[in-house]
Amino acid sequence: LAKTTQPISMDSYEGQEVNITCSHNNIATNDYITWYQQFPSQGPRFIIQGYKTKVTNEVASLFIPADRKSSTLSLPRVSLSDTAVYYCLVGDRASGGSYIPTFGRGTSLIVHP
């Protein structure tokens, strides 16, 4: 099973760009990379998902290098409301019946005024 490593915490200021990198050295050929956001007292919420190269949506961008052993979530011009925990997941149900989603502790992002 692919294991992920990401920083425990990050600090930023309003208006800055934030990049959170996740390492996943054992990623399998068919594994997707998915990022979730969790606010206090709420369930995680899907942000973005990618397989290779770059993916962008209205919330974030996801950069995946050619070897796919890491990925970087980029949040442009963060605001106070982006303060949350961000989780990187590798693999999914499509990987087969033995797949167990592993959220880890995630990265706690604090955005300061």
Added chain:
Amino acid sequence: NAGVTQTPKFRILKIGQSMTLQCTQDMNHNYMYWYRQDPGMGLKLIYYSVGAGITDKGEVPNGYNVSRSTTEDFPLRLELAAPSQTSVYFCASSYLHRDRGLPYRETQYFGPGTRLLVL
């Protein structure tokens, strides 16, 4: 669509009591999951289901049971509550989808959680 709903929102149990946490989704998703989240920690998978009538253990199944008689419902049962089961419980559902030329992928949708305190 209501998405994934969970009841109750909060519950206090005495040691040894039993209860069922309810989870319902209206998105016709095949896959459903139960997680627990302890303070300051990530989510740990308790049980999951790949369809009605099929369930399997996750990372931390001891002390819990599940059933999946319909696509919509995936209740989690605590038979003999213990203080170690004090946690926030999240239910999620998902489905597989695929873009042309790429592998299948999955997106999980989570409920609002049930906060359980065992005293």
